[in-house]
Amino acid sequence: MEISDRKKKILTAVIEEYIASAEPVGSKTIAELGDLDLSSATIRNEMAELTTMGYLEQPHTSAGRVPSPKAYRLYVNELMNRQRLSLEETDTINESLSNKIQQFDKLMSDVGKLASSLTQYPAVSVAAPRAATISRFDLIYVDANTFIAVAMLSNSTVQNKLVHLPFSVEQGMIVRLAAVFNTNFVGISDDKITPSLISSVERACGDTMGLVSVIAAFAIDTLNKAKEGEAYVSGASHLLRLPEFRDPDKAHELMNYLSDSEHLLGLPDDGVDDIQVLIGPENVAKELQDSSVVIARYNAGDNMRGIIGVVGPTRMDYSAVAAKLSYIAAGLSRLMGMSEAPRGFEKLQIKGMEMITDEHKEDSP
Amino acid sequence: MEISDRKKKILTAVIEEYIASAEPVGSKTIAELGDLDLSSATIRNEMAELTTMGYLEQPHTSAGRVPSPKAYRLYVNELMNRQRLSLEETDTINESLSNKIQQFDKLMSDVGKLASSLTQYPAVSVAAPRAATISRFDLIYVDANTFIAVAMLSNSTVQNKLVHLPFSVEQGMIVRLAAVFNTNFVGISDDKITPSLISSVERACGDTMGLVSVIAAFAIDTLNKAKEGEAYVSGASHLLRLPEFRDPDKAHELMNYLSDSEHLLGLPDDGVDDIQVLIGPENVAKELQDSSVVIARYNAGDNMRGIIGVVGPTRMDYSAVAAKLSYIAAGLSRLMGMSEAPRGFEKLQIKGMEMITDEHKEDSP
DNA sequence: TACTGGCACTCTCGCCCTCTGAGTGCTAAT
DNA sequence: ATTAGCACTCAGAGGGCGAGAGTGCCAGTA
Known part of the structure; x- marks a missing residue:
């Protein structure tokens, strides 16, 4: 069955409500949003159909609905509106990047920290292995x-x-x-x-x-x-803030998985898009089946590639996370990947001197 | 009041039982250990006195006793018998250290990982700042x-x-x-x-x-x-295994504290002993008041000092942790701190060639 | 005098029960 | 096609109850 426009609107509302509240969403809640002028009964019927179509799930009979991975996939692909960062946010990122880039060897872990503190989720920062002579x-x-x-x-x-x-x-x-x-x-x-x-x-x-x-x-x-590649995990403790990881065993399982960098080094290979979202069961690792991963790739020139990723529950603010990550990745590529232009020079400025870079641009690419 | 020998024995038994079980210890449990030939009633009386003396605490009237920080302090200072590592354990440590030391820049974090996996607690690895020209x-x-x-x-x-x-x-x-x-x-x-x-x-x-x-x-x-000093935290997820950190908020608070390396960089300064134990309220940071920290200092020559530490609940296996940490620290000092002897040379052997070091000694120093 | 057996007492924890409320599916009316 | 209404379901909160662990104290014993 084809999914109607009205269903899409309702689904979007359910997903966004669930992302915000982490609790099953009922038809009444959606009706009261007032975005669509429909009674709760109508929405109830639509939601029942969305459930049989596999977009929504019920934890138990008398609870509201929860989006399925299939729903998140649809949401990420076409439903969500891609968020633009505020000028303030891009300024923060640009400034952080300019500061970090001074110390090349700490860059990897610092970028992870930046991503983590910006998104409030655990972040992984991976440098792809590269052959060299x-x-x-x-x-x-x-x-x-x-x-x-x-x-x-x-x-x-x-x-x-x-x-x-x-x-x-x-x-x-x-x-x-x-x-x-x-x-x-x-x-x-x-x-x-x-x-x-x-x-x-x-x-x-x-x-x-x-x-x-x-x-x-x-x-x-x-x-x-x-x-060898390198992998860092930052801000793992953010997990414990999330309702889906109140259970210490669950949190432990995921944190343990993340702390073994072996698992993460494989990430850069598969996938070609600049930004990639892996939702729940789309992840191959069983430890990630209940979580989602958003990955941004960057190209730092000199055949060095890397990824910066964020791990969270499937109920993740994909829009905001993707926007932030891709801005960071683009910034990295811009600052480091100018193979043609003089390199190294601009990294060596004395503190307080102006960086030799393009002027800051606040467009997320 | 002076603490009698018998009280010390009972206190030791209570502490060790509590370290193993994480649950309040009753007089009957101690009596049944059979180490001291006393009835539960006698032990009960002694425990009551130990409570008024401030060595034991009761979570509530009809529960067993829990050691106080004061008790742990006494235990660490004179009660516990300093554990010797098995030959197997020292071999593992020596082998790990030899491997790690190949890559100097990763040493800090790798040593932290070693300590963490060995003790099953989160570990911090800090390099003291040092002036240089x-x-x-x-x-x-x-x-x-x-x-x-x-x-x-x-x-x-x-x-x-x-x-x-x-x-x-x-x-x-x-x-x-x-x-x-x-x-x-x-x-x-x-x-x-x-x-x-x-x-x-x-x-x-x-x-x-x-x-x-x-x-x-x-x-x-x-x-x-x-x-600048450097600080790494490894194995933070071990916290979640512990009963005292089943509460995600508690775990979150401590992990958050640890993840900010600013807090850790101060550690190397205060204190002079090779190994140091900070129990509960002895820690200045309020986030550590319910936890204990065991710190081993090492001297890696060339005016580089560092510490390797372990964080856990006050109910920590101090004996085992201290033994392991001090062995690691001694190993580091030995492998790196030979300022007189040729340095660098022994780090550059091709894999498979024998390391030029002292033969392995299994004594913990 | 030091220890021990016994006993009454306390309090947590797990269990079961009930009740409430949110949310549903269905039906009949608009 | 939409909606109001209603009976139904079920998780979760709250209360009461009993079991069990542990205590403090007392009286008896070596």
């Missing part, structure tokens, strides 16, 4: 027992390691090693760094003290680290 | 628009930044800048990097394009980052 290598001589290894990766990140040695090396050796590494280790993936390569390099520069091994280990370590 | 500076030329700034700090950490420029610079300029920075910026604290210093340096190397500012900003940023 070393594109430049350097060794900085500090003293006879110490040098710093620096590796710049193909994804434009730089890693370093301070190495103390239990013996002395002369500066010339360090310089020679750097040169050899730059010819042998640049542009290859970590599984190409085999023991046989290491020993041939050892012979090439006359290293008998295991220096090459140490540096090669650093290279492997760095590449591995780059390959 | 730059002890060596280097700029690595990548291409005409790109260089890498590397700063080694007095605390032996190394930071770097990839800098893209919206214009070209020649390699000679980069080299000259590095030299100038090494003479002007080494050994000074961040508040010495004033605009006037920057402009004098700018004049010294003929920089008209703001390069010096960019690099100085990196220096300030790096020093600031080093000065």
Whole structure:
């Protein structure tokens, strides 16, 4: 059966009422809203039909109706009106992002915190794994027992390691090693760094003290680290505020699931849309079957992708959450993803100096 | 009134029973343990006195007794027998630590996760703030628009930044800048990097394009980052397992408190003992008044101090938690704090190669 | 004098019962 | 097609009751 316009209106009203109250919605409540000029009896009939059509559910006979996942899906796809953020809200987000972006390594977790405090739901922040090779290598001589290894990766990140040695090396050796590494280790993936390569390099520069091994280990370590994704969860405690998680066992189950980042690292792969909503049973993980997830993807240039997501009950304010997340994601892409434009420069301004970015735009994209 | 030996024994029994069961303990339960050969009536009398002395409390007239904070304090100070970890447990810890220590920047949060999973309580991992200066500076030329700034700090950490420029610079300029920075910026604290210093340096190397500012900003940023402490919370969901946090509001309050790292950064300062137990009202924060905190301090060399702590109900298995935490802390100090011995070297072994460390010792220190 | 058995007393907790009220489905009237 | 009206259902709140755990106290015993 096709769903009539009037049914859609009623369904929308039920969903929005339920999102606000978390309690089953009765026909009388809807009638009294006054949006549609219908008696409660008429609405009752419509709601009965919506129930047989699978859009509404009754917890028990004499209770009101609760939207089904199918209803939320319809709501998200066509019923809800996409919310625009207020100027105030976009300003807050822009300001937070500008501040956060100063410290690149904390960015991931800070963005999660921002999303969480903005939406009042737990947020997950995930950086997609990305393959990388070393594109430049350097060794900085500090003293006879110490040098710093620096590796710049193909994804434009730089890693370093301070190495103390239990013996002395002369500066010339360090310089020679750097040169050899730059010819042998640049542009290859970590599984190409085999023991046989290491020993041939050892012979090439006359290293008998295991220096090459140490540096090669650093290279492997760095590449591995780059390959791994990262995942952070922020604001998990927001869950406990919600009526659907008053039961500590339920809350515990979900929080436990979220705290294992293994589960979250898979998220960035499937799905192509900029923003994606997974409602209840649409989630594959059984721990999420009663919850919904809103995910925004961003592209931070240099083949680094990430997602920022929010977890909540199926009764979630999809409209507001989606608007906020996509604004954050767009802001991230804008601030970080300008591969063409000069990068890094604008991140290094002294506090108080103006950021070199576009002027703030308050349109949510 | 002085507390007799027999009272101590009874108190210990009550505390341990309560720690295990989370329910008020009656005289009969203690009598049936058989540890002391006394009738329930005698124990009843003793418990009544312990109550007037302030060691026990009654939730209501006809319930058993619950230990007071004062009782836990006595228990921790002299009653409990300090637990030794099993060989198995120490092996697990040692192994985890060896693995974690590979990736220095994740160490903090990983150690928290370890403590949390070991104790089954939420854990906090805090790195104390530490002042630092730059002890060596280097700029690595990548291409005409790109260089890498590397700063080694007095605390032996190394930071770097990839800098893209919206214009070209020649390699000679980069080299000259590095030299100038090494003479002007080494050994000074961040508040010495004033605009006037920057402009004098700018004049010294003929920089008209703001390069010096960019690099100085990196220096300030790096020093600031080093000065800030870091705090992580792991395994907060463990709280929900505990009977005292079945009430979602209580759990929410504590989790909320913990999630704001501001509160935790203060922890490392006060207190001098290696291991410290704060019971209920001994905590200054009102959110912790009903909970206990066990803190272990470690010293990771290079003037880096940190604490690893566990938060739980006052009814906490102090003995086991303290043993585990202090073993972890000692392990950290051992693995990282060997300032005299070669450092860094042992962290860079290829996976599968043996770690260069002391053999595992199963003594808890 | 120190301990113990016994007993009356108290109070929580779980259980059952009842009652109320919200919400429904259906029918007859408009 | 819509609505008013009505009988029906059922969760949840409130009250009463009994069981059981634990206590304090007293009198008796070693």
